[in-house]
Amino acid sequence: xxxxFTKKSSIFCFIFIPIIFLWHPNWLGFLGVQPYWPxxxxxxxxxINGSMNGLIFGLFLGLILDSLTLDNNFTQIPxxxxxxxxxxxxxxxxxxLVGHFRHGLICSFGSFLCGTLYxxxxxxxxxxDLSFLLFIPALKNILAEVFLTGLFAxxxxxxxxxxxxxxxxxxx
Numbered sequence: 119x120x121x122x123f124t125k126k127s128s129i130f131c132f133i134f135i136p137i138i139f140l141w142h143p144n145w146l147g148f149l150g151v152q153p154y155w156p157x158x159x160x161x162x163x164x165x166i167n168g169s170m171n172g173l174i175f176g177l178f179l180g181l182i183l184d185s186l187t188l189d190n191n192f193t194q195i196p197x198x199x200x201x202x203x204x205x206x207x208x209x210x211x212x213x214x215l216v217g218h219f220r221h222g223l224i225c226s227f228g229s230f231l232c233g234t235l236y237x238x239x240x241x242x243x244x245x246x247d248l249s250f251l252l253f254i255p256a257l258k259n260i261l262a263e264v265f266l267t268g269l270f271a272x273x274x275x276x277x278x279x280x281x282x283x284x285x286x287x288x289x290x
Contacts, residue, residue, distance in 0.1 A: 146266070151259050153266035154229040156183060156198060161205050161225055161271070162279035169206030176202025192239045197232030204228070210279075221275040226268030233260035 146152060156179045164172030180195030208224065237256055 146270075148266050149258065149262045151262040151266065153270050154225075154232060154263055156194075157201060157225045157228045157232070157267060158271060158274040159278060160198065160202055161221060161228070161275050162282050164202050164205035165208050165210055165279065166282050167206070169203045172202030172204075172206035173199055174202075176200070191243060192236060194232065194236060197228075197235040200235070201228040201231060218272040218276050221279075222268040222271040225271035225275065226264050229264045229267035230260065233263055 143152075160172065160176060160179060163175060176198035177195060180193065180198040183194050183198075184190075205224065205228065237260060240256070
């Protein structure tokens with residue numbers, strides 16, 4: 119069993135993303151907003167496996183998360199695909215301390231990118247209404263999500279990066 123978990127640890131971690139997304143633990147939130155959970159898995163996976171795998175799994179994550187949400191009008195796919203491609207271009211860093219802080223900054227940028235693309239979809243859809251200005255407070259949500267994602271990313275991404283490197287090394 120331990121050998122199976124070691125070989126497939128990245129897939130087991132992938133399964134937990136929708137669970138955490140649906141669980142929505144309030145004690146990890148700030149201003150009623152959660153960190154953007156998919157980026158914690160997508161960053162280390164894309165850094166190790168490259169841009170093409172980042173694109174593919176960004177698409178899979180987007181499809182899974184869009185199927186879980188009740189609102190079918192907007193999608194998370196473009197942001198996750200773009201983040202998967204960008205994260206795959208980032209090289210691993212040998213300095214551990216710099217790597218931890220870098221994970222936070224990169225995930226913050228990715229969260230801002232995904233949140234902005236999602237917000238623009240909502241804004242363009244409702245631009246013809248006079249009530250589109252009511253969506254401007256959503257910027258607070260985007261900034262809170264960026265803050266939380268950047269805060270938790272050094273802890274979570276660093277551990278996942280170690281697990282993914284170890285499992286990839288065991289496969290070869």
